[in-house]
Structure formats: C-alpha cells, structure tokens
Amino acid sequence: MADSSLLADASIRLETALKYVNISEDAIERLQYPKASVTVSIPLRLDDGSLKIFRGYRVRYDDTRGPGKGGVRYHPNVSLDEVESLAFWMTFKCALMNLPYGGAKGGITLNPKALSKHELERLSRGYISAIADFIGTDVDILAPDMYTNATVMGWMMDQYSIIQRRITPGVVTGKPISMGGSQGRETATSVGAFQVINTLLPKFDQSPERTTVAVQGFGNVGAMLAQLLSQVGYRVVAVSDSQGGIYAPQGLDIPSIRRYKMSSRSLQAVYCESSVCNIVEHEVISNAELLNLKVDVLIPAALEKQITVENADQIQAKYIFEVANGPITSDADSILEKQGIRVFPDILVNAGGVTVSYFEWVQNRSGLYWTSEEVNQSLKERMTVETEKTWSIAQEFGVSMRTAAYIHALNRLGEAMDAKGTRDYFQSSQ
Missing domain, CATH: 3.40.50.10860 (Leucine Dehydrogenase, chain A, domain 1)
Structure with missing residues (x-):
C-alpha cells in the first residue's frame, strides 16, 4: 500500500476482509494503489x-x-x-x-x-x-x-x-433541480442513514422510544438525520457543530434548533412556537464530551479520525453509526469491539448520497426525471437490501459489520476484475 497515513489506515480494513473472500491475486494487487x-x-x-x-x-x-x-x-x-x-x-x-x-x-x-x-x-x-x-x-x-x-x-x-x-x-451530480439535479439529492445521505438505522436497530430489540441519540456534526446531513430520527420517536439528547455542542437528557427539539441555527448561525437548545424561540435547560459541551456521553446511539457526522486509540476506551454508546467518512481509526476499532460496542461502517451508513447521485446520473442520461417519492422509494429499497445482505455476511462469518461490508464489496470488485482475465486463466492450457 502507498505510504500515506490515512490510506494505510483505511487499507487495514481491506486486509482483514481479504481473509474471508476468494478473489485472485491480480485483483488484490490492483487494489493496492x-x-x-x-x-x-x-x-x-x-x-x-x-x-x-x-x-x-x-x-x-x-x-x-x-x-x-x-x-x-x-x-x-x-x-x-x-x-x-x-x-x-x-x-x-x-x-x-x-x-x-x-x-x-x-x-x-x-x-x-x-x-x-x-x-x-x-x-x-x-x-x-x-x-x-x-x-x-x-x-x-x-x-x-x-x-x-x-x-x-x-x-x-x-x-x-x-x-x-x-x-x-x-458530469456532475448534486446540481440544482433547474440544471438537471435530482429530487431528494440534498437529503439523500441523511435519508439513507436513517434507513440503515431503522433496518438494524430492531435486530437488537432497540425501539425508537427507548433509544437515546447523540449526533456529532449538526451540518446539513447531521441536522436532517437528527430530525428524521426525532420525528419517529428517537430521543436526540445531544448535537454539536464546529463551535461545540448542547446536551439535554430530556431530549432536544430538533426542528426548533435547526430553524434557530439557520437564522442565527449559532447552536442553542431552544423550543420555538412560530417565530418565538425560548432557550430550554441544557448543558454546553464540547465535541469531545459529546462522543463520551452515555447514550444508546452515537452518530459521528463531522470529520474523519474523531474516535482514536486515545479516546476509544471512553466511548459509552452501545451502537455507532458512521455518517462521516472515516470517523473511527482502525486501531480504535478493536478497542470498541472489546467493549462490546457495535460499529456500523461509513461505506454502508452514508451511502445514500452516492446512491441518489447514481439516480441523478441515470436521469441525466435518459432525459426522464423522477418524483421525490420515486427517488425515496428506490433509495429505501437499495439501502435496505444491501444492509440486509451485509448483516447476513456478518452473521455467516461471525465478523463485524465493517468487515462484512468490505467482504461484500470485495466479492463484487473481485468478480469484475477477474472477468478481464487472471494469472490462472492466462497460464491455463489453451
């Protein structure tokens, strides 16, 4: 693997998954750089x-x-x-x-x-x-x-x-609707993550009403996901942005906080009725403190490398859904696993964005455009199907969901690469 710290760290997950797949040496070599x-x-x-x-x-x-x-x-x-x-x-x-x-x-x-x-x-x-x-x-x-x-x-x-x-x-997806963009693209990452969470948590008898959630990263994706979760009964108790966070054990009114942030560019625990917003009782916390909260679900939706070997042993959540890319380093994975914390990987959880980007690309090429209902239904079907397949692989091999996701992806990549010919093919008798 190339000498780059982030890429080398990412490749460790690949090496773990390779133990469970049967793909050619050619395919493995091509994935190195x-x-x-x-x-x-x-x-x-x-x-x-x-x-x-x-x-x-x-x-x-x-x-x-x-x-x-x-x-x-x-x-x-x-x-x-x-x-x-x-x-x-x-x-x-x-x-x-x-x-x-x-x-x-x-x-x-x-x-x-x-x-x-x-x-x-x-x-x-x-x-x-x-x-x-x-x-x-x-x-x-x-x-x-x-x-x-x-x-x-x-x-x-x-x-x-x-x-x-x-x-x-x-050539570009995520464009304005008026320039050929797709309905549902701006919310796709949040909606996709929401579908993954709703597919997986019931497997652990974790109902929304009995589930507390903390979201690190109250940008477009994190804020929308927090709102989707709160709408179906999850108790979102903490959110944060680049400036810091807010925590209220009784739960936060996410729609009010979103409206307040859009108008004031600041994060406050508020409850709004019409245009009148009142600050409710809450605790001001840092991004690091949010990660350590004792909640059922932790959602890192900010930057990479937020949970590392330095702070992994302080994490108290039961389940982590990676909405950001690479928020957990590979050496932190093993610490979290030893603590019994289940991690659901970024390449699955945040894949809603690229999936609807694909839908947009298809619409651009065909000239036929879909309604938001068609987009969201197609997104739900694909996210649910691939989540269930990944879950089945994890159960079959007794591995983490991260390793299962890489196994699933490697099998598809290996099949495509091997279709062009492998060493065994070219060395076989004609």
Missing part, C-alpha cells in the same frame, strides 16, 4: 485585485465497475493523502451498493469561509478548467462534499459544458 491522481494549481484573482494560488486534487482510485464517482470538498486540511483515502472508500462504497461506478474524490485546500461568493465561483470554475481532461460523464463524475453544495456543482457543470461546447449535466 489508486489508478490515477492529479494535483493542480489554481490561480485566483481575489476581489481586492491580488492573486492567490490554491492547490487542488482529483483521484480516481479504481474504475473496473464503471466511471469514477466521488465528491469535491473545500477544506483547509484537504491533501492528496486525504483525497486518496476518500477515493479508496468510495471504491468500496459503490461496489457495496452495487452501483456501476468506481471510486474517486477531489478537493481544494482552502478555508471557504474566507472567500466571497464571487471568489468561490471563480475558484470552482478554475478547478474544473484545471481538471477538465481528467473527468467526464463516462470517465469521472463529481458531486458535493464538505463545504460544497448544489450551487457550486452548478458552477462546475456549467464550466465543464463551456469547455466542451455542449450541455453535459451528467
């Missing part, structure tokens, strides 16, 4: 007239099962190592969900909050101009990720179309 990566410099003329250079990345880890697929993130910590790791996870996520895609990822190293909207648009278009030869509807398809949204995706699709001199909606 990303297929292609590009690093670009993007010059940006700032609003004050000065020039600044930003570093951008795009990695296509594997495209055996179809074109690369993966988001573009804007964050100060974006690096080639991180993008490679995320593309690796996307490879297995797409195979796990049986999507005709390989894994890819991209990003720009920046603080998006430090740029104006005009600067962000110019930077987004500059990124596409720099990587235009590396992407395409049948080559590598972009999507929103951290600090990118439908508007940014619209800029990117438009810029690529300008370069190609034709309308190319299929």
